[in-house]
Amino acid sequence: MTSLVRYLAADVLRGQRYLAPLLVFLGVMGMLFSSDAGQPLEAYSGSSALLYPISAWVAVVVATSEDVVRREITVVSAGGWARVLTASALVAVLFSLVLAVLASVWPVVTNPHPYTAGEFFVGLAAHTGCALLGVGVGLLFARPVLDSVGRTVLAVFSVVVLTYPLGRVTPLGWVLDALGHNRVSPSLLGAVAAGAVLVAGAVVAGVRRA
Amino acid sequence: MVLLDQVSKRYGRGPWVLRDLTLEVSGLTVLTGANGTGKSTLLKIAAGVLRPTSGRVERPASVGYVPERFPSDVRMSASSYLAHMGRVRRAGANDVLERLGFVGSMTAPMSELSKGNAQKVALAQAFLATDVLVLDEPWTGLDPGAAEQLVALLEGRTALVSDHEGHLASATRVDLAGGHVTIDLSRVAAVDVLEALEGVRSVQTRGSSVRVVVAPDRSDQVLAEALRLGCSVRSVR
Numbered sequence: 001m002t003s004l005v006r007y008l009a010a011d012v013l014r015g016q017r018y019l020a021p022l023l024v025f026l027g028v029m030g031m032l033f034s035s036d037a038g039q040p041l042e043a044y045s046g047s048s049a050l051l052y053p054i055s056a057w058v059a060v061v062v063a064t065s066e067d068v069v070r071r072e073i074t075v076v077s078a079g080g081w082a083r084v085l086t087a088s089a090l091v092a093v094l095f096s097l098v099l100a101v102l103a104s105v106w107p108v109v110t111n112p113h114p115y116t117a118g119e120f121f122v123g124l125a126a127h128t129g130c131a132l133l134g135v136g137v138g139l140l141f142a143r144p145v146l147d148s149v150g151r152t153v154l155a156v157f158s159v160v161v162l163t164y165p166l167g168r169v170t171p172l173g174w175v176l177d178a179l180g181h182n183r184v185s186p187s188l189l190g191a192v193a194a195g196a197v198l199v200a201g202a203v204v205a206g207v208r209r210a
Numbered sequence: 211m212v213l214l215d216q217v218s219k220r221y222g223r224g225p226w227v228l229r230d231l232t233l234e235v236s237g238l239t240v241l242t243g244a245n246g247t248g249k250s251t252l253l254k255i256a257a258g259v260l261r262p263t264s265g266r267v268e269r270p271a272s273v274g275y276v277p278e279r280f281p282s283d284v285r286m287s288a289s290s291y292l293a294h295m296g297r298v299r300r301a302g303a304n305d306v307l308e309r310l311g312f313v314g315s316m317t318a319p320m321s322e323l324s325k326g327n328a329q330k331v332a333l334a335q336a337f338l339a340t341d342v343l344v345l346d347e348p349w350t351g352l353d354p355g356a357a358e359q360l361v362a363l364l365e366g367r368t369a370l371v372s373d374h375e376g377h378l379a380s381a382t383r384v385d386l387a388g389g390h391v392t393i394d395l396s397r398v399a400a401v402d403v404l405e406a407l408e409g410v411r412s413v414q415t416r417g418s419s420v421r422v423v424v425a426p427d428r429s430d431q432v433l434a435e436a437l438r439l440g441c442s443v444r445s446v447r
Contacts (some may be wrong), residue, residue, distance in 0.1 A: 003297035010294065014285040065282045072259045073335065076275035076344075077298050205447060210261075 004078050004087040005094075012065045012091060012162040016143045019042035021057040025050065025099055033110045040107070040115050045122040047103040048130045052172055053160045055096040055131040059138025060152055062092040068143070081144070085203045092135045093199065100127035118184075125188045132195020133172055134160075140204035144210040171195065211236045212256050212273075212342055212370060213396065217265030225412030225423055227251045229266075233384060234341070238364055241372045243386030249372045250278055252347055252386070256370050257344040273337030278346040280332040286321035288312075291320060295335045306334040309363060310356045319348055325351040331359065343369035349377055353371045391429040393422045394444040395436055403439060407432050419444065 012018055028050050037043035066074060071084070078084050104124040108115045115123075139145075141155035167173045171194035174187035212235040219228040227248040233239075235256070241249050254260040255267060257275040284291065288307075296303060307330055315329040323331070329351040336343055343364070348371060349357050361377050371378060396419055404420070405413045409428025414421045420441070424432045433443065 003294070003300075007294035007298055010290070011286060067283065069277045069279065070278055071283065072254070072257075073275055073295075074298075075259055076273055077295055077335070077338075079271065107223045119270070167353045 001083065001087060001090075004074075004083060007074075007203045008065070008087055008091045009094070010061070011020050012062050012095070015061075015065050016166075017061045017065070018058060018095065021054050022099075023094075024057075025054045025103075029103065029106055033107055036113075037107055037111050038113070039182045040111070040113055041075075041115070041122060041179050041182045041184070042103070043107045043111050044126055045176050047106065048123075048175050048179060049164070051096070051099060051103055051127050052130045052134040052137075052163070054099060055092075055134025056138035056160055057134075058095050058155050059092040059135040060156060062095065063139055064149065064152070071143075075210075082203075082207045083148035085144075085206040085210070089135070089139055089199055089203050092110045092139065093132065096131035096135050097128065100131045102123065103127045111144040113173065122184050122188065123179075125192060126179055129175050129188060129191030129195050130172060130197055132192060132199055134195075136195055136198025137163075138146070139199065140205060145202070145205050151181050211268075211270070211368065212344075213268040214252075214256060214262075214343050215264075215268075216267040217252075217255060217262040217267065219248070219255060219260065219263050220412075226410065228255075228262075228386075229411060229425065230408050235368060235375040236379040237368060238378060239370050240378050240381040240383045241370060241386065242374070242383060247386040253344050253346045253370060253372060267308065270341035272301075272339045272341040273346045274336030274343045274345075276329075276332045276336045276345045276348050279350070280328050282321060282325070282328060284328075286320060287317045288314070288320055288323065288327075289316040291331065292338075294336055296338055299338050301338040304334065304337050306337045306363065307331070310334075311353070311359065326353060326356065330356065337363065341368065342366055343371070345369060345371045347372055347374065349373070349375060367411075391424050391426050392445075392447045393424060393429065393433060393436065394446075395420045395422065396430055396444045400439055404432070404436065407435055 029047060032046045075081050075084050104120060104127050108120060137159050138156055141152050146152045163170050163172050168177050171191040175191045178185035178187055214231060214233045217228060217231045218226060220226045228251060241250050255262050257273055310330040312327055312330045314323045320328055333348060348360060401413050401415060404410060404422055409420060409425040410425045410432060
């Protein structure tokens with residue numbers, strides 16, 4: 001599995017399509033924290049809300065990095081769709097977790113309010129939850145579940161946009177509500193668990209559809 | 211050895227591409243047949259890329275696969291790609307590229323390789339497999355010298371190969387029946403009974419009539435069964 005993850009990660013890095021979500025992430029993070037972003041946990045709510053669609057975008061980039069024919073060769077070489085889609089999900093999660101760590105460290109460095117270790121880890125949990133939710137949504141609508149890139153973009157965009165107004169109905173809402181009220185809540189860990197379940201579900205859906 | 215037992219395949223609710231095909235590959239086996247007879251689909255099922263709609267497939271752990279066309283937009287170098295595929299398979303390097311006369315750059319992106327050299331890289335990754343090879347038109351783009359070398363490389367291997375050009379004269383040949391017969395019936399019959407008949411590729415209900423598409427060698431049996439079911443036949447084409 002490690003060699004498969006390394007291969008897929010190397011392919012994504014060579015493809016450079018990851019640059020678009022990365023640059024959008026860095027640009028918006030720069031804007032969010034260009035001035036006083038508020039109390040520590042409150043400041044994390046903006047970056048958490050940002051990480052959700054960015055992670056979905058990253059997941060689509062990872063899932064579609066290999067073209068259909070090369071993916072077929074990889075599936076045969078690796079011994080089946082389950083292994084390849086699991087490795088692909090791991091690569092998307094790894095990329096998104098790097099962004100989650102970056103989003104957690106950024107305000108510690110730039111925000112004028114001092115951060116405790118506890119607040120940092122709460123932020124890291126919040127970002128991890130949002131990243132996993134985004135990866136899950138991205139993988140759920142990417143190849144091989146949906147074959148057309150157009151349908152993937154439309155489905156991921158629609159789900160991401162619709163998630164925000166639903167508020168506390170969704171795990172993303174749990175995170176944003178807790179952070180927005182500068183409150184530590186067990187629902188943050190619930191969002192992490194929900195994100196992990198969504199990623200696993202997306203892998204299963206892909207294996208069944210392939 | 212690869213065993214396909216009573217394998218059928220259709221994409222969604224489309225016509226049957228393969229029906230009740232049984233095939234045992236224990237040596238060098240060549241697949242022939244006209245375009246659209248399901249050769250590539252059969253190869254993908256044998257390799258494990260596609261699941262059959264029904265039927266059973268047994269294959270060993272290490273299968274090498276070359277698709278009908280190797281993608282031309284790969285940004286990774288041949289050297290890097292083969293190294294990664296070797297690690298994924300836990301296999302050592304092979305000398306297939308040298309034997310096929312690869313002359314391109316091993317370090318440049320594969321998108322810069324000629325079609326023939328890219329095909330040699332595709333073959334080299336497939337030959338990393340130790341048990342069975344599944345090759346779809348592997349001679350595509352190869353020069354005559356490389357084509358001869360590929361024949362030599364395949365000697366003694368267990369492989370399922372689609373071959374239009376007769377490179378493997380001594381191999382076991384399996385011909386997928388080409389063409390089809392369309393039977394229009396003027397009365398709605400038991401559609402599920404017709405669908406289940408051997409050789410039937412699709413059954414479409416159109417108002418009060420039914421159109422059955424069937425393999426040529428099974429059309430007589432399907433016609434007889436339709437008549438037995440009380441259908442009247444409008445046309446056979």
